[in-house]
Amino acid sequence: MDPGGSAVPAHPSSADSATAPPDGGSPPGPPRRPAPPVGGTVTPVTAPGDEAAVLSTAPAHGTGPASAPPGPPGHGAGPGEPPGGEPDPAGPLARERAHLDASRAALRAMRAEVEGLDISDVTANWVNAAVLQAQIDNRVKALADHAGTPLFFGRLDCRDRPDAPEAATARYYIGRRHVHDAEGDPMVIDWRAPVSQPFYRASRKQPLGVLLRRRFGWTGGELTAYEDEDLTDPSAADGAGRLLQREIERPRVGPMRDIVATIQPEQDELVRSGLDGTLCVQGAPGTGKTAVGLHRVAYLLYTHRERLARSGTLVVGPNRSFLRYIQQVLPALGELEVAQATVEELVAPGEPGGGARGADSPAAALVKGDARMAEVLRRAVRSGVTPPTEPLVVVRGSRRWRIPAHELQEIVGELLERGIRYNAAREALPQRIAHAVLVRMEAAGEAPDDRTQNAVARDRAVKALVKEVWPPVDPAKLVLRLLSDAAFLAEHAEGVLTPAEQAELVWTKPPRSVRSARWSAADAVLIDEARDLLDRTPSLGHVVLDEAQDLSPMQYRAVGRRCSTGSATVLGDLAQGTTPWSTPGWAEALTHLGKPDGRVEELTEGFRVPRDVIAYASRLLPVIAPGLTPATSVREAAGSLEIRRVPSDGAGDGEDGAPTDGTGPEDGGVTAEQARAVVEACRDALRREGSVGLIVADPRVPALAAALTAADLPYLAPGEETGPEARLTLVPATLVKGLEYDHVVLDEPAAVIAAEPGTRTGLRRLYVALTRAVSGLTVVHTRDLPPELRRAPAGHG
Numbered sequence: 001m002d003p004g005g006s007a008v009p010a011h012p013s014s015a016d017s018a019t020a021p022p023d024g025g026s027p028p029g030p031p032r033r034p035a036p037p038v039g040g041t042v043t044p045v046t047a048p049g050d051e052a053a054v055l056s057t058a059p060a061h062g063t064g065p066a067s068a069p070p071g072p073p074g075h076g077a078g079p080g081e082p083p084g085g086e087p088d089p090a091g092p093l094a095r096e097r098a099h100l101d102a103s104r105a106a107l108r109a110m111r112a113e114v115e116g117l118d119i120s121d122v123t124a125n126w127v128n129a130a131v132l133q134a135q136i137d138n139r140v141k142a143l144a145d146h147a148g149t150p151l152f153f154g155r156l157d158c159r160d161r162p163d164a165p166e167a168a169t170a171r172y173y174i175g176r177r178h179v180h181d182a183e184g185d186p187m188v189i190d191w192r193a194p195v196s197q198p199f200y201r202a203s204r205k206q207p208l209g210v211l212l213r214r215r216f217g218w219t220g221g222e223l224t225a226y227e228d229e230d231l232t233d234p235s236a237a238d239g240a241g242r243l244l245q246r247e248i249e250r251p252r253v254g255p256m257r258d259i260v261a262t263i264q265p266e267q268d269e270l271v272r273s274g275l276d277g278t279l280c281v282q283g284a285p286g287t288g289k290t291a292v293g294l295h296r297v298a299y300l301l302y303t304h305r306e307r308l309a310r311s312g313t314l315v316v317g318p319n320r321s322f323l324r325y326i327q328q329v330l331p332a333l334g335e336l337e338v339a340q341a342t343v344e345e346l347v348a349p350g351e352p353g354g355g356a357r358g359a360d361s362p363a364a365a366l367v368k369g370d371a372r373m374a375e376v377l378r379r380a381v382r383s384g385v386t387p388p389t390e391p392l393v394v395v396r397g398s399r400r401w402r403i404p405a406h407e408l409q410e411i412v413g414e415l416l417e418r419g420i421r422y423n424a425a426r427e428a429l430p431q432r433i434a435h436a437v438l439v440r441m442e443a444a445g446e447a448p449d450d451r452t453q454n455a456v457a458r459d460r461a462v463k464a465l466v467k468e469v470w471p472p473v474d475p476a477k478l479v480l481r482l483l484s485d486a487a488f489l490a491e492h493a494e495g496v497l498t499p500a501e502q503a504e505l506v507w508t509k510p511p512r513s514v515r516s517a518r519w520s521a522a523d524a525v526l527i528d529e530a531r532d533l534l535d536r537t538p539s540l541g542h543v544v545l546d547e548a549q550d551l552s553p554m555q556y557r558a559v560g561r562r563c564s565t566g567s568a569t570v571l572g573d574l575a576q577g578t579t580p581w582s583t584p585g586w587a588e589a590l591t592h593l594g595k596p597d598g599r600v601e602e603l604t605e606g607f608r609v610p611r612d613v614i615a616y617a618s619r620l621l622p623v624i625a626p627g628l629t630p631a632t633s634v635r636e637a638a639g640s641l642e643i644r645r646v647p648s649d650g651a652g653d654g655e656d657g658a659p660t661d662g663t664g665p666e667d668g669g670v671t672a673e674q675a676r677a678v679v680e681a682c683r684d685a686l687r688r689e690g691s692v693g694l695i696v697a698d699p700r701v702p703a704l705a706a707a708l709t710a711a712d713l714p715y716l717a718p719g720e721e722t723g724p725e726a727r728l729t730l731v732p733a734t735l736v737k738g739l740e741y742d743h744v745v746l747d748e749p750a751a752v753i754a755a756e757p758g759t760r761t762g763l764r765r766l767y768v769a770l771t772r773a774v775s776g777l778t779v780v781h782t783r784d785l786p787p788e789l790r791r792a793p794a795g796h797g
């Protein structure tokens with residue numbers, strides 16, 4: 001029997017005992033009991049225990065919403081509420097809805113106030129007026145009340161001061177943005193404010209002044225449930241409550257969403273770590289690295305708004321589909337100004353995909369991505385500098401000023417030694433020469449001033465000398481020459497690259513010009529490095545670098561110079577490195593980034609992949625990344641894992657990875673039986689709720705796309721938004737990193753491995769593909785599974 005073939009029958013269900021179906025919303029009109037005053041003021045409220053309306057005070061164990069039967073109508077609307085129908089108008093849920101209504105009204109008032117601003121008196125001219133109006137428009141946009149987005153998701157009842165009596169508490173509602181009433185008192189507090197921090201960090205062991213933490217459940221924009229934790233009882237166990245479980249286990253449809261309501265304490269520590277230090281997060285698949293990185297940007301923008309508004313922030317992701325997938329998270333958190341780019345777009349902006357067209361062999365790419373290339377380029381850039389051998393004569397009026405060659409050489413030598421950027425030195429050179437002339441003028445009794453110095457610096461003879469001594473350099477032409485002219489390369493790679501490495505670099509058919517060259521992604525990074533040697537790349541305030549394990553040292557340098565005076569958040573998983581140059585360790589990566597003091601933290605709690613699926617995928621870990629901790633899964637549902645073996649066309653089983661079916665490479669070796677079984681697995685997956693991802697080795701995409709079309713199954717491209725009409729995405733294995741689907745159908749693992757240049761890279765690609773599922777994974781294979789997957793190593797399930 002195939003040891004991996006045991007099916008785990010756990011099907012997700014939409015049933016959710018934690019919340020009621022929408023019940024028509026809150027009754028119109030004012031609540032019978034007004035919502036207690038919030039924030040800032042000491043508010044005597046009933047002791048938390050009195051509000052007996054707790055949904056669950058203890059973490060739910062083993063009866064997660066995904067496996068619980070659907071409750072009766074109204075069940076779970078909040079204890080203290082009558083089952084079904086409207087909530088008791090005096091009950092806690094009704095009071096919370098009243099606070100919601102009041103907060104919405106306050107937000108409307110805030111918006112109306114901004115909309116009603118009359119700027120005609122305060123703006124001196126139309127330019128100022130336009131600028132101010134744009135700021136007002138942005139503010140109005142930021143104050144919009146989005147129907148589907150809850151205004152708050154949590155509440156804290158805190159002891160107002162450590163010495164305050166038990167009954168004196170302050171109450172804070174925690175939400176995505178700050179809302180205040182007409183008096184300026186807060187109704188909802190921004191999740192990023194320091195006051196909100198205990199919502200994420202407080203535990204029964206360390207309550208941080210919190211008496212009660214309440215989480216709210218929402219259904220279709222309606223407040224339908226809440227769940228309390230009484231933090232005054234140290235004997236009760238901390239743990240994920242049902243609303244949290246429900247959020248984690250909800251079916252995925254559409255792009256990535258924010259996790260602001262359920263950020264976990266260890267994630268919160270990373271989100272709120274300071275702007276000045278660089279932070280690197282190593283984490284197994286689904287541990288929330290991307291989520292942490294994006295929320296960290298939102299937090300930093302809130303905390304250092306002015307500084308970052310000036311310097312800018314940027315999120316770097318592996319490809320466009322990934323960026324499309326994450327692009328709505330920051331706007332949902334109210335942050336509209338964060339740029340997003342791939343490394344390719346960073347180094348060669350303007351053209352989609354960075355304009356890179358050529359492809360390198362892995363060996364050539366390895367050398368081009370090596371940090372030693374920086375030294376080769378540095379030498380090559382400066383190679384045109386030729387110390388003058390003749391004196392310079394400058395004619396001013398009737399006088400001639402002569403600077404001897406040795407003095408000119410000294411000036412040039414000094415500029416070279418100072419290590420300033422090539423073009424900055426090139427600009428400084430005429431001024432230095434002019435200075436030498438001025439010294440002579442003064443010695444001769446003249447009284448030259450700054451204008452004289454500038455005039456000398458612009459003198460024709462000086463200009464001609466500068467052009468000859470310090471010639472202008474075009475970065476692309478320089479790289480073109482290095483890659484086309486073996487002698488030029490050898491001159492500058494001497495002692496840095498071996499002759500064999502140099503041979504990898506040189507094009508066999510050199511292009512005629514920069515424009516006709518088929519630049520590869522690695523070439524674009526070389527050009528970027530050369531450009532930076534000429535002129536300093538402007539630095540942003542903060543850069544988030546996701547899927548960082550795949551960057552070459554030269555790519556790290558390219559990202560690093562874009563945050564040279566700022567800081568970075570580096571996110572990645574060494575086990576998911578699938579480039580030939582992928583990062584061996586974070587210390588090295590941080591050094592290339594120019595942030596050797598960066599702090600490395602690890603996340604191991606998985607929020608995506610169900611237990612059985614992550615245990616299965618983790619069988620590969622000892623081979624692909626020995627020493628890394630396998631992720632745990634906080635999801636309660638074990639998930640479904642099914643391995644379907646398809647009988648081959650009678651050709652018999654071959655060796656691992658070898659096609660045995662006699663099909664040609666043009667269809668990627670997909671047999672008719674395999675295609676049928678894959679389509680069937682997709683149909684099965686589509687019977688369930690949520691998104692479905694069909695992951696296939698890149699060469700097999702056309703054959704399986706044709707099979708889906710023939711079977712009348714519409715499908716999307718990765719990053720395209722799933723919706724009710726199309727929930728199935730056909731994803732080439734090389735594009736699936738960072739993405740997730742409720743149910744994953746994985747076609748032919750042996751082909752995924754075979755599509756990569758080496759077995760280790762292949763197994764890592766397979767590990768990425770195996771860890772995309774939120775609730776279920778079906779592996780469909782004709783060829784043998786890799787032996788690493790068939791063996792269950794001790795402790796890995």
Ligand SMILES: Nc1ncnc2c1ncn2[C@@H]1O[C@H](COP(=O)(O)OP(=O)(O)OP(=O)(O)O)[C@@H](O)[C@H]1O
Pocket residue numbers: 247248257258259262263264267283284285286287288289290291292573607608737738739740771
């Ligand atoms: N605290 C949380 N509450 C709810 N959902 C969470 C939480 N943390 C992470 N998630 C969810 O878990 C899933 C995985 O998160 P994310 O994509 O950030 O993980 P990752 O570590 O970047 O994964 P990968 O290594 O595969 O790129 C996402 O759907 C995310 O929204």
